[in-house]
Amino acid sequence: MQALSDCNYALSLDPDNVQALSNRGSIYLLAKDAGAALADFERAISLRSSEAVLHFNRGVAYDDLGQSDLAIADYSEAIKLSPDFAAALHNRGYQYERKGQRDLAVADYEAALRVKPDLKQTLRRLESLRNSL
Incomplete structure (x- = not known):
C-alpha cells in the first residue's frame, strides 16, 4: 500500500512527524490493526497533545480493542479541545x-x-x- 509506504518513509526521515504518525495510525485503523494504530496515536499525542483529532482517533482504536472506558476518556478529551x-x-x-x-x-x-x-x-x-x- 503506497500510503503506508509514504508514511513509513516520512517517519524514517523524521520520527516525530505528527502528521505521518496520525496518517499511519488511520491506515492501521482501516486495516483493522487497532494495536498498531494505538501505538501511533499515543506517540503523536505525546508530541502534540492539543490536537483533538488525535484523541478522537486514539478513542476509536481503544473502542476497536474493546476498551470502552479509555475510548470515552479520549472522546471526552477531544470534546474538551474542540x-x-x-x-x-x-x-x-x-x-x-x-x-x-x-x-x-x-x-x-x-x-x-x-x-x-x-x-x-x-x-x-x-x-x-x-x-x-
Missing part, C-alpha cells in the same frame, strides 16, 4: 449507550445533532433510544 466535534460526541454517546448510560448517551447524541443536524447515524441512535424508553 467542543463542536460532532463525531466525538456521537462516538462517546454510543459508548455510553453500550454501557447502559442512556441519559449520557442521549445528551451526547443531542449535542452532536446541534452541531451537525444531518448526522443520520446519530439520528437513528437517538430515535432508537427514545423508542426503547
